[in-house]
Amino acid sequence: xxxxxxxxxxxxxxxxxxxxxxxxxxxxxxxxxxxxxxxxxxxxxxxxxxxxxxxxxxxxxxxxxxxxxxxxxxxxxxxxxxxxxxxxxxxxxxxxxxxxxxxxxxxxxxxxxxxxxxxxxxxxxxxxxxxxxxxxxxxxxxxxxxxxxxxxxxxxxxxxxxxxxxxxxxxxxxxxxxxxxxxxxxxxxxxxxxxxxxxxxxxxxxxxxxxxxxxxxxxxxxxxxxxxxxxxxxxxxxxxxxxxxxxxxxxxxxxxxxxxxxxxxxxxxxxxxxxxxxxxxxx
Amino acid sequence: xxxxxxxxxxxxxxxxxxxxxxxxxxxxxxxxxxxxxxxxxxxxxxxxxxxxxxxxxxxxxxxxxxxxxxxxxxxxxxxxxxxxxxxxxxxxxxxxxxxxxxxxxxxxxxxxxxxxxxxxxxxxxxxxxxxxxxxxxxxxxxxxxxxxxxxxxxxxxxxxxxxxxxxxxxxxxxxxxxxxxxxxxxxxxxxxxxxxxxxxxxxxxxxxxxxxxxxxxxxxxxxxxxxxxxxxxxxxxxxxxxxxxxxxxxxxxxxxxxxxxxxxxx
Numbered sequence: 001x002x003x004x005x006x007x008x009x010x011x012x013x014x015x016x017x018x019x020x021x022x023x024x025x026x027x028x029x030x031x032x033x034x035x036x037x038x039x040x041x042x043x044x045x046x047x048x049x050x051x052x053x054x055x056x057x058x059x060x061x062x063x064x065x066x067x068x069x070x071x072x073x074x075x076x077x078x079x080x081x082x083x084x085x086x087x088x089x090x091x092x093x094x095x096x097x098x099x100x101x102x103x104x105x106x107x108x109x110x111x112x113x114x115x116x117x118x119x120x121x122x123x124x125x126x127x128x129x130x131x132x133x134x135x136x137x138x139x140x141x142x143x144x145x146x147x148x149x150x151x152x153x154x155x156x157x158x159x160x161x162x163x164x165x166x167x168x169x170x171x172x173x174x175x176x177x178x179x180x181x182x183x184x185x186x187x188x189x190x191x192x193x194x195x196x197x198x199x200x201x202x203x204x205x206x207x208x209x210x211x212x213x214x215x216x217x218x219x220x221x222x223x224x225x226x227x228x229x230x231x232x233x234x235x236x237x238x239x240x241x242x243x244x245x246x247x248x249x250x251x252x253x254x255x256x257x258x259x260x261x262x263x264x265x266x267x268x269x270x271x272x273x274x275x276x277x278x279x280x281x282x283x
Numbered sequence: 284x285x286x287x288x289x290x291x292x293x294x295x296x297x298x299x300x301x302x303x304x305x306x307x308x309x310x311x312x313x314x315x316x317x318x319x320x321x322x323x324x325x326x327x328x329x330x331x332x333x334x335x336x337x338x339x340x341x342x343x344x345x346x347x348x349x350x351x352x353x354x355x356x357x358x359x360x361x362x363x364x365x366x367x368x369x370x371x372x373x374x375x376x377x378x379x380x381x382x383x384x385x386x387x388x389x390x391x392x393x394x395x396x397x398x399x400x401x402x403x404x405x406x407x408x409x410x411x412x413x414x415x416x417x418x419x420x421x422x423x424x425x426x427x428x429x430x431x432x433x434x435x436x437x438x439x440x441x442x443x444x445x446x447x448x449x450x451x452x453x454x455x456x457x458x459x460x461x462x463x464x465x466x467x468x469x470x471x472x473x474x475x476x477x478x479x480x481x482x483x484x485x486x487x488x489x490x491x492x493x494x495x496x497x498x499x500x501x502x503x504x505x506x507x508x509x510x511x512x513x514x515x516x517x518x519x520x521x522x523x524x525x526x527x528x529x530x531x532x533x534x535x536x537x538x539x540x541x542x543x544x545x546x547x548x549x
Binding site: 017028113120242 | 284285286287288292294297298299301302305306308309310312313315316319326327328329369370372373375376377379380382388391392394395397398399400401402403404405406407408409410425426428429432436486490492493497507510511514515518522523526529530533534536537
């Protein structure tokens with residue numbers, strides 16, 4: 001009997017299901033798909049029809065340096081985040097809950113803290129007269145203040161600070177699903193700590209590492225605020241270039257072209273993530 | 284062995300030390316900013332020579348700060364309501380619908396979240412310039428709604444997936460019409476998902492910088508835009524004061540969320 005009831009209810013709902021999706025669909029269509037397509041169109045229509053914007057973008061060493069720098073910053077931030085984040089996630093996955101709770105609260109608090117507030121903190125900490133330089137000079141480690149801001153060092157520190165939680169939290173989840181008995185078995189069979197780590201723990205957590213790395217890499221590629229505030233003019237990133245074309249130069253053709261490059265790279269990496277690292281698809 | 288906390292041996296010291304260092308790395312800048320906001324030094328010398336409320340006074344005396352905070356609040360409130368309502372409908376449609384392209388639609392709804400936000404910002408800016416909406420509240424709301432909606436769809440969608448639909452059907456059997464059943468049975472049952480959607484939507488708008496920079500006009504700015512434009516000029520301690528208030532607000536929201544979660548378990 002319950003079967004007939006359920007099908008009856010489904011039937012009345014099935015007719016209106018598409019209606020529920022309509023508001024979200026309209027919003028996405030008119031204010032997401034249409035404007036993004038319009039922007040991309042402008043890259044081949046302005047100032048005249050053709051690919052001259054892309055030729056200018058890909059043919060000039062100035063812009064090539066922006067591309068290289070974007071990939072370099074994203075790679076460094078990803079690498080540092082994984083190297084630091086992995087051991088933290090590892091310990092968090094196995095330490096007593098009363099301690100891991102405190103660390104998790106700190107991680108979540110930092111994640112939820114306003115992005116500008118966090119970036120501002122690093123601008124102040126890293127400046128020439130900032131605490132870090134003062135401390136290093138006080139300890140006698142350096143004689144003159146180090147340039148820590150408006151360069152690659154500043155961007156790397158500021159972005160790693162933001163990305164670390166995005167590595168730690170998912171990795172912790174992956175390591176928690178690994179059965180400790182497997183590692184006990186490896187140890188029983190005579191594997192040393194190093195061997196256990198390199199040949200059992202690390203391979204088993206590799207899907208998590210890859211997924212986390214890809215996510216941080218993609219997020220870093222399109223980052224705007226932190227590079228703009230902590231980076232220098234000589235190491236501009238792609239998102240800043242897009243903004244600069246539109247805001248300062250009012251060159252919509254070039255802006256659209258740069259946006260397309262960023263968009264394509266992001267979507268390709270996102271597709272790779274969906275194809276190979278989607279937890280819903282299983283391992 | 285490597286996954287038994289008590290049997291880590293020498294590794295334990297190393298890992299614990301690293302976790303402590305990373306925790307300090309994550310928390311100290313936030314504490315530092317809060318401390319500096321009460322410091323008397325215009326040049327942000329640390330430790331401060333003396334303590335003062337001057338920067339908070341500056342913040343509250345300047346109507347532009349207050350006005351931008353109110354603007355942020357207004358936009359975030361509208362975005363939260365719209366995001367929860369539209370997100371609820373969309374999540375319901377995705378949960379109940381059995382049609383081709385459902386997975387595609389779900390992915391499409393979530394795309395604004397994974398796209399580089401600067402691309403969306405520039406594209407919307409161009410559109411709103413054409414429509415004559417640049418620098419209006421409507422422009423802000425639409426832009427923020429796009430990035431808040433995925434949070435609502437995920438949060439409410441997860442709650443709906445865990446909800447036993449036969450309870451809703453039972454209400455209909457007992458004579459309720461479908462919407463009555465949904466509002467009086469389904470909505471209360473998935474309230475934690477709706478609450479999560481509201482908090483994330485609010486924060487998505489309240490903290491958002493990049494879209495806001497492009498949507499703003501000299502007369503209409505949200506708090507993050509005001510901080511951004513001030514920050515580009517100098518590192519005044521007034522920003523430390525504004526940041527500290529934002530951090531306090533965040534902690535408050537976290538506590539509310541935690542209490543809500545506790546209430547759900549009890």
